[in-house]
Amino acid sequence: MTPRRWDTSKSWSPVPRSAASGSDGLVGIGVSPGIAFAPLKRMAEPIAAPEASLRHAGDAEAEQHRLTQALHAVATELERRSEQARSAGRDDAADVLQAQVMMASDPGLPEGAGAMIRQGKAAERAIFDTFNTFRDMITSAGGYMAGRAADLDDIRDRVVAVLTGADMPGIPESDEPFILVAHDLAPADTAGIDADLVTALVTVQGSPTSHTAILARTMGIPAVVACASAAELEEGVQLLVDGSSGTISVDPDEQQVAQAREVDRLRLAAIAESTGPGATADGHRVQLLANIGGPDDVAAAVANGAEGVGLYRTEFLYLDRVDEPTLEEQRHAYHQVSVAFPNGKVVVRTLDAGADKPLAFIPTAEEPNPALGERGLRLAHTHAQLLADQLEALGQVHENDPAELLVMAPMVADVDDAEFFTRAVRNAGLNQAGIMVEVPSAAIRARDLADIVDFFSIGTNDLAQYTYAADRQVGNLAAYQNPWQPALLDLIAMTARAAAEAEKPCGVCGEAASDPVLACVLVGLGVTSLSMSAPALPMVRAALARHDLAQCRAAAEAALGERDAEAANAAAKEALPALMELGLA
Template sequence: MRIAGTGIGQGVATGRVALMPEPLATPSDAQSTIGVEAEKARSVESLGRVARALEERGATAGGTARDVLEAQAMMAEDPTLSDSIDELLGQGKTAERAVSEAFAAFRDQLAAMGGYLGERAADLDDVAQRVIADLLGVPAPGVPELDEPFVLVARDLAPADTALLDLDKVLALVTSDGGPTSHTAILAREKSIVAIVGAADALSLDEGQTVVVDAAAGVVVADPSADEVASAEARIAERAALVDAPATPGALADGTAVPLLANLGSSKAAQAAADGGAEGVGLFRTEFLFLDAGGSAPTIEEQRAHYVELLEAFPGKKVVVRLLDAGADKPLAFLNDAHEENPALGLRGLRALRVSEDILREQLTALAEADKRTSADLWVMAPMVSTVEETEYIVGLSKELGLKTAGIMVEVPSIALMADKVFETADFASIGTNDLTQYTLAADRLLGSVASFQDPWHPAVLRLVGEVGASGARASKPVGICGEAAADPLLAVVLVGLGATTLSMSPSALADVRASLARYTLDEARRLAETALAASGAAEARAAVTAALESLKETHS
């Protein structure tokens, strides 16, 4: 049996299944026997204990995990939730039942929003389970403790559990729920855990059943043959050798340099990425700094401190910071929280920043101040740019406020087709393949029913990448790739053949992509790109390039 899902990274693992315990049952709706004030004291104490425990776990885990768990701790003591719990306690409910109902109502609100906030609904479920378990005096459901290594299979995994997984015991992670932007996926990438999320039939696997988890293919193979297990074990050994090998600058077989950069969402993860071989940062997402700030934008001083920490990890190296990309799946109350029928096509990215230019100016000022205090080579770029006029606006404003290198993200077909005009103003362009694919194929990247269209291998997407690459070459301006497509070792070669000069990805993907690029010359990369462009669809492009590689292997041998 084969179970399909979304693979996180390029890893593979094989082992026996361990199923995550089922969550606690919904507390009884029986009336309290100890009174409102006593129940309120119980709930406040439990919420506080859970918040402190999450903070302690975060401090132990560090990196992105710390940010995620600190955000969960804030959920546990959120004033709105506390007010809702108090209201339910006033109706005579027990603390357990009030916590369950209040968190469930807030969870449903987040789930209805979809996107980034929808993915956070599972985090609320975890906090509620921990509080209820504390109130009942029982252990919170968590990762099973077994003597032998295992493949963990769950409906989804709480951030607090993912952050502290024992990597000597957990060979791989498979979830039936979640997507590529869930905290499970984010933390799995950061910790280089072999993982497949959104594998709908995962819970049909049995305790102790042997499986091969192939993240590269996005497939779980149940009851694999001896040959399939042997193949997986050979790939595991090969990848281990790649990861352990000394990191070298990214380059093709003929010596053509292709710097490999990191995608980061937190300044706290910068040093680890640098230590892991990243040659700089190709995408620093600043929206998480704003999302965690509450009801108002972070001050210039607060932003500057984060940017300095980031830049200090990469002295003398390129660091590309994306300006606030709010809207769509990441609405902000102080910027653009108005309801929109189709937010992916609405007031997001640079469009939202122009409406609230004070926030944009403050961010650019904080970046310019951080740049003066460090030796990194800071570049800034604007998201969701769709016209040449927008390009001229953001580059001009960036230079006015003291930033020396300013460019744009290419996520919209219109700006890709106008790339020659863009490079008359912009110092560089960076292609966000996730959104470029979404807008080219008219398929919401957060909507599971059209997920099959969200494939950057599609020749229509690749043609747009080629347009930007060719325009950049004519203007002698850099063209980066900062979408998840760059983390695909095979597609990375094609993207370089289309004119990409740098590739940026999750740090865990660096070793695989570095090894893949080193196998091919620039001429070969260009021929593989032509092969992909000649295909009629995404699957056909991938298959054609794979077949062409077999011919190249014979030539090389």
Template sequence: MATVQRGIGIGGGTVSGPVARMARPPVPPAPRTVPADQLPAEVDAVRAAFTDVAEALQRRADAASGPAAEVLFAQVMMVADPALADRAEALVRGGDDGPRAIDAAFGEFRSALAAAGGLFAERVADLDDLRDRAVAVLLGLPMPGLPEPGHPHVLVAADLAPADTALLDPASVIALVTEQGGPTGHTAILARGLGIPAVVGCAGAEALTDGRLVLVDADAGTVEADPTPEAVTEAAERAARRRRRAAELTGPGRTADGHPVKLLVNLGAPHELSAAAAADSEGVGLFRTEFLFLERTEAPSVAEQTDAYARVFAAFAGRRVVVRTLDAGADKPLPFATATDEQNPALGVRGLRTATRDPELLEDQLHALALAADGASAEVWVMAPMVSLPGEAATFADRVRAHGLATAGAMVEVPAAALRAGELAEACDFLSIGTNDLSQYAFAADRTLASLAGLLDPWQPALLDLVQLTAAAGTRGGRPVGVCGEAAADPAMALVLTGLGVTSLSAAPAALPEVRAALAAHTLADCQALAEAARTAPDASTARARVADALPEARLP
């Protein structure tokens, strides 16, 4: 008899296949006492384990690209941190054996990240994976990793480490189901980038055993075990139709009655530039500039920044590029820009607030952007992250224009900004909604906790209320309002956002074809009706269900 488990759907699509579960982490032997004359060898073995793991991950990172490479490089930095090996050595010399010392050292780092909350805490799963790999190397055990059943399968795991997610082959792993995780964690981001349907935060996945047939519906966020042959056939036919329709359409985003909705890509690192520029988009809706600043002891020079920005503007010649100024703080601490003593970095000095502490950081960045934009044919827009007050938006806009950059905007990521969106719109030229952070701050929900993943569901009606407030303010003021959060990648949600008044959607390049096809199949009035149905629902699941019920499969790719 079929059973249905629920979680958070990522990426869209419906596929079926047999389950293959991730291998369990290594189990260390019973504690042992290390004789004094063997301590040097034990210390050397522990340090070698850290080195071996770092080198193996470095090789994977060098062979990867896009978000996978970014995540793997971050893991290399973690396990290669000298403080980690030093702490493990101290624990060995204090009486622990190698496996216990590794576990304890990682445990201390883990606790520090978990206590920091926010995006810092999302790194906890990364540390757990690194710990397991180091222990496996030390004990000579098989490395924990992906199963290889020899046929296409649905990968099921408690959670998925970045090093494993980066190696997923869509030809073999046709869907992904995890017990933990949320819509903004590394697993969700990488799965979306690979185009693999996923359901994360699915607590019932623990009951799914190897070889069991499941039907994964990433649109509905469900995993159906033991589906009927008819359900499997219907899902396969529906997926084929979606792919066919999405491939048939090109060009600017428009509803069936011609209402324009700009379709833009997100861009966050140099190695993503080629694929992003080749995508059928109208430009960049979110150019994250942090890659220039991270893992450095001092800020990049104006010349270095200018060169990086100029390459992006050249790649998107004739198209829009929306640049987000430095979003330091929270999960992206910088030694030259952020304080080390903040108790809650997610609520601390981050985003535009860093310009108060160090005005020259923003001034140099704006100067570099102006130099890069001079003579470029790209339409350069500049926006500030983490704007809370209209006065902040006005001051930022003045600084942008003082550098000769014509278009300045503000991100709406905190409820205060949405509630005063009309005044923000008066102060600048456009608004951009970051649904990920807006969800976290609106619901006071740590987005690293699987138990709270439902609160971060972009279908939450309260979040849609905030989007509508912002979009309506933009309409009244004649200002465009975009969405650059993960919600923009969902075709059904794209219709709702359009109905709420959003004028542009920015997502991963792989998501744009189905979003374009969904828009082309519905009129603006259709979108407005769907938006009202979702926004007035009592909860996220009802909102999603109302829209799904109102969308005949033939009209949604």
């Protein structure tokens, strides 16, 4: 059978607490939409750890020089890959690789290994131990930083490979398309993928926020992560991968492949027909917006029919740099996005950093639980100038650009937070101050907050994390990130109801908005706008256009009446009869 990849739109399915074998195959976490059918190829085995007792011949200076050359060679190769990705228009991949170049060039690496080399350790073992020390430091930080541990492991293995003459880690060569299965993928690996050959990615580890997930979505490659059972699959076996649901069929029969093709045909047909502003079948308007990380994401948003931006993640202007972006840098980045939607709205989230996403230019104390630490708006209380500068830059854009500019704060927990932020926004000359509802206390007391702010935007990813006390970076706890969880739906309903009573808009900008079935439920709960990754927009638009508001409300009521995520999903689908024609039933 000829390997082939079919693009589809993302649709969440209930995911077990850990990846497992289901009745039809394997189950992981679907993180990048699409369907692929092809033989499996594995990544090469990781570089073996050098013997702990390995020692050099006695010339410490020569050994230090050998290490310096190896680090330089790795940094040079990563730089070449970054430039290659940039020239191919893959800026996200280039940025990730550039961050690795900085890691490989860190003077702390040869300095730390140098002490061990002077004590007699061979360069490969000394640098191996030094990298592992760095790794332990960032892993203990948790959250965003812990997710960068794979980056360090990749650089470590590349340096050891240069020093020992071993084969460099990387993508297997092939003349035919294949599905790549790996324990995990480093940025240098994903950045070097040829999408015409690698038709899908499957990893044993990983999370929805890993580099594998981010780059796979950017490249349009279906991907499933945290699939533990994939480690047992044999080389060359035929796989049918659904990057939306996270399911993997092993050696599927012709009927299963035919069904996948039919689902793909229905979805692609629906996407082709999906045009115009978002609305239900009876004309109830629902703004469909895009989540972006910066100006580079605007083209995809426009191409997929976004009516504006519902979440501009401004932290990408700040991360991986040694100084704060200037007012002009910020203004330019915001202006580039604003001018792309002259008749729409652009919702900018102020800096969501600190704790699990530390800034190099802001010293922070070590925290025992970074996810519950000084992050988001809380950082502005201790570093007020950061927020003041950002709002000043946004105020200049608001004054000169035609787009409707709205500004919202992350990690708002109570009335004091809301009042603090609203005052700051007003003082900067901006007239639309909103908040992210991602802390349960904000949802529970949404009625109080609605009297203070101009709009709500529900961040379902963090709201789920904090509601279920389950770190969203931990693959084994992925089930708690399932947005169909009834307790999460209760909090969304509570927030939307409070907003409606105050006659304030209430959007959703978490991953939940990208599920076309759940999108109907969210509208039924009273949500007024949905913001998602750009490729998900056409299918969500199509699902809404095929159901009226009464059906959406019935689906929401049915989901709220169930006791678990799987039952809520099934009950909602029963109330949405047109899903069959979209291949979603």
